[in-house]
Amino acid sequence: MKIRYDFVTNSSSTSFVIISDGEFNLKEFIDAVGINENSNFIDIYKELFYSFQSDMIPIREVYETQSASYDTFDEFVEEYFWKSGKEMLPLILKAEENGKEVFTGQLSSDNNDVESFFCTDEFIIESKNLYINAQENGW
Numbered sequence: 001m002k003i004r005y006d007f008v009t010n011s012s013s014t015s016f017v018i019i020s021d022g023e024f025n026l027k028e029f030i031d032a033v034g035i036n037e038n039s040n041f042i043d044i045y046k047e048l049f050y051s052f053q054s055d056m057i058p059i060r061e062v063y064e065t066q067s068a069s070y071d072t073f074d075e076f077v078e079e080y081f082w083k084s085g086k087e088m089l090p091l092i093l094k095a096e097e098n099g100k101e102v103f104t105g106q107l108s109s110d111n112n113d114v115e116s117f118f119c120t121d122e123f124i125i126e127s128k129n130l131y132i133n134a135q136e137n138g139w
Helices: 026-033 042-055 059-069 073-080 085-097 113-118
Strands: 013-020 101-108 123-126 130-138
Touching (some): 013 085, 026 042, 026 123, 026 130, 042 113, 059 073, 059 101, 073 085, 101 113
Antiparallel strands (some): 013 101, 013 130, 123 130
């Protein structure tokens, strides 16, 4: 038996989809979350916004880089989002059809404390102009 005495980590990540009517911006995000600018928690949600913003990539670009592994975009979405791909696909296709921006990316527990906290659960943020689905987490 081997015993490891140095640092051991258990990383987690959460894949997300962001569907936006236009530019993904802080004001729209804060409005969608429903938090007041005077709240003691505003900095947490600002940090979450910046975490999303720093890792979001148009979903079609991600597909293009991985298209050799998939026969179709539909197959890519259903496997990339292994838990909710079948439900996510129609949302993504309808959003694209309506001219909305669709992004994907990951939050990681290896980054900052706020991002790590939000990796521990699944959540959806939804408003008239913004939809964020972060239900694809893995430990």
